[in-house]
Amino acid sequence: MAVEEYNAMQEEDEQLEPRPDEVLFSRAGFTKEGKLDSMGLVNFLVTLDELLDNEEETVGIWFDISEVLENKETALKDINTLADYIVAKNKKT
Amino acid sequence: MSLEAPRILLLSDVNMANAAAWLKKKVKSCVVQEVPFNQIHVLLIDEEHAIWKNRYDILIWWCRKEAVASFTTEELKKHVERISNKADVSIWIGFGGGTDNPVDQFHLSLRKRVYELNDMLAEHCMEQPTQRLYVPEEYLIGNNWEEKISADLWYHTKTLWHKSVYERLAELTQNFIKELTGGAVKLIVCDLDDTLWGGIVGDDGWQNLHLGGHDALGEAFADIQMQLLEWKRRGVMLAIVSKNEEETALEAIRRHPEMRLKEDDFVGWKINWNDKAENIETLARELNIGLQHIMFLDDNPAERIRVKQALPEVMVPELPSNKLAVPFYLKTCLYVPIINRISKEDKERAVLYHQEQARRQAAVLHSSKEDWIRSLEMKVMIVPLNEENLMRASQLLNKTNQMNLRTRRMSEQELWRWAKAEGNLLYTVSVEDRFGSAGLTGLLGLRIEKNGLILEDFVLSCRVMGRQVEACMITFALKLAAHLNLKYVIAEFIPTAKNNPCKELFSSLCNNNQDFVFSWEVTNLKNYPPGITVVEEMN
Numbered sequence: 001m002a003v004e005e006y007n008a009m010q011e012e013d014e015q016l017e018p019r020p021d022e023v024l025f026s027r028a029g030f031t032k033e034g035k036l037d038s039m040g041l042v043n044f045l046v047t048l049d050e051l052l053d054n055e056e057e058t059v060g061i062w063f064d065i066s067e068v069l070e071n072k073e074t075a076l077k078d079i080n081t082l083a084d085y086i087v088a089k090n091k092k093t
Numbered sequence: 094m095s096l097e098a099p100r101i102l103l104l105s106d107v108n109m110a111n112a113a114a115w116l117k118k119k120v121k122s123c124v125v126q127e128v129p130f131n132q133i134h135v136l137l138i139d140e141e142h143a144i145w146k147n148r149y150d151i152l153i154w155w156c157r158k159e160a161v162a163s164f165t166t167e168e169l170k171k172h173v174e175r176i177s178n179k180a181d182v183s184i185w186i187g188f189g190g191g192t193d194n195p196v197d198q199f200h201l202s203l204r205k206r207v208y209e210l211n212d213m214l215a216e217h218c219m220e221q222p223t224q225r226l227y228v229p230e231e232y233l234i235g236n237n238w239e240e241k242i243s244a245d246l247w248y249h250t251k252t253l254w255h256k257s258v259y260e261r262l263a264e265l266t267q268n269f270i271k272e273l274t275g276g277a278v279k280l281i282v283c284d285l286d287d288t289l290w291g292g293i294v295g296d297d298g299w300q301n302l303h304l305g306g307h308d309a310l311g312e313a314f315a316d317i318q319m320q321l322l323e324w325k326r327r328g329v330m331l332a333i334v335s336k337n338e339e340e341t342a343l344e345a346i347r348r349h350p351e352m353r354l355k356e357d358d359f360v361g362w363k364i365n366w367n368d369k370a371e372n373i374e375t376l377a378r379e380l381n382i383g384l385q386h387i388m389f390l391d392d393n394p395a396e397r398i399r400v401k402q403a404l405p406e407v408m409v410p411e412l413p414s415n416k417l418a419v420p421f422y423l424k425t426c427l428y429v430p431i432i433n434r435i436s437k438e439d440k441e442r443a444v445l446y447h448q449e450q451a452r453r454q455a456a457v458l459h460s461s462k463e464d465w466i467r468s469l470e471m472k473v474m475i476v477p478l479n480e481e482n483l484m485r486a487s488q489l490l491n492k493t494n495q496m497n498l499r500t501r502r503m504s505e506q507e508l509w510r511w512a513k514a515e516g517n518l519l520y521t522v523s524v525e526d527r528f529g530s531a532g533l534t535g536l537l538g539l540r541i542e543k544n545g546l547i548l549e550d551f552v553l554s555c556r557v558m559g560r561q562v563e564a565c566m567i568t569f570a571l572k573l574a575a576h577l578n579l580k581y582v583i584a585e586f587i588p589t590a591k592n593n594p595c596k597e598l599f600s601s602l603c604n605n606n607q608d609f610v611f612s613w614e615v616t617n618l619k620n621y622p623p624g625i626t627v628v629e630e631m632n
Binding site: 045049 | 108110111243252256260
């Protein structure tokens, strides 16, 4: 859902694929090109944050955008790692 | 100016990348130029900056008051005037009344400054149809501004507002373009139960509807009706499509003492149990209006979805489920033209449609088409383009699809420039008959080339199609060619998805045609069709 909502604002060639291994941003040493620049990354995280807040089944699940950005090498490898990061974070708290 | 693929300059002191993204999504084929964060002051004082070397179709200004704090209002006014000359159309987003800094709300001198700045912008836009001021609280942000600020976006990217605000900015721009190019809403089709009044008239009876009176819901519905009346005053037509028994619904409209809208306020209605999308289509056909000019108001989400799916060209706003919020929603609805920039013909449209109904009834009484044409006592006036008829001419050029030879689209300024260029001639065609005036309904654009006249524009409103006005226009072009000592008139048809009727017409009027090129020799000049008086002015 977050991908869908994020894509609404983007032109076709800048849209994310809604699949777990979709690479979010480009990093040195990584072969695949990510589609998000720093602005896109924040937009995507804000969208996800809002959806987690608003959806009944995800109320109570939270993450800190600044913290995710600080840990982007691990948390933002792809959509899957982001999901894992958020789940792990919520288990700890 | 090209509002079909506009070049947009986005002036702001904050990051407007999200606004640019939405503009690219909503405004077809636009190119957006942004300015760097926090640079607006420098850009304004540097008149030689590269950004001012270009010309833009649309300028959008949205700056915080802090960004212009060092200018006096008079100084900023000069900058506003100067930069507005860099674009054909300008959209000015007013300064926030404290919304961009909560502390300011209690600081009276700052609030006074905001009023002064907005007053200056309002004065700049006054009486200028291509300059528009939008108050951010009314059109973009709403009153709960704190919900529209995203702290994460601000501190990480210097983007001030939530993306929904920028989406609305893009919609606002898109609708202003429509308004300027004659594409705005011209007909509002309303449901009745729980849309124009509270309750179900068939179940509750008209006496028990919520409408007016000392009742929160009743007051809200009265306000909705007042808003519709205001739109009607601006020249927009109103119609009804409702699932009801016609007599029951009309009785409520006629007898309920708190009805603001009267039967006469509606140009037509389809009150029955048929599919609403089909009813809207029939109404559009009868009223001779394109679906893209229709807005449909219905409280029922299922009906809205049905109409959206069946008639994607129709605008269907998502009305708030809270009925008390609907009047506020409609007040700032972007689909309806904000300023009364509607031509004389548009304002009289309802009258024109009633006349057309009378004409159709007259046609039934006459056995042949010739007899019917004679009985109409038609008068066709063909005169050169002038400043008075320029707005309507441009509207007609930009919205006519069917009877349009080459489907050229031009703004008022472009059309004027083209008409005044050497060797070019542009005539408007107005039609009236014994039932009334159909107004300016045709355009003839001609270009002198060698020994002939080339038809650049042959445009005719479907309002008068099939009444021999077409033949009058071609005859006039031939008479004009003879008057200029030229030998022929040539028309090259450019096909589109919608202008086949024009090709069929030219095929019927011209024996000499090859592929899409039609030509007439001046030596074959005939008289105007019988029974029609043509008043022509060639120079």
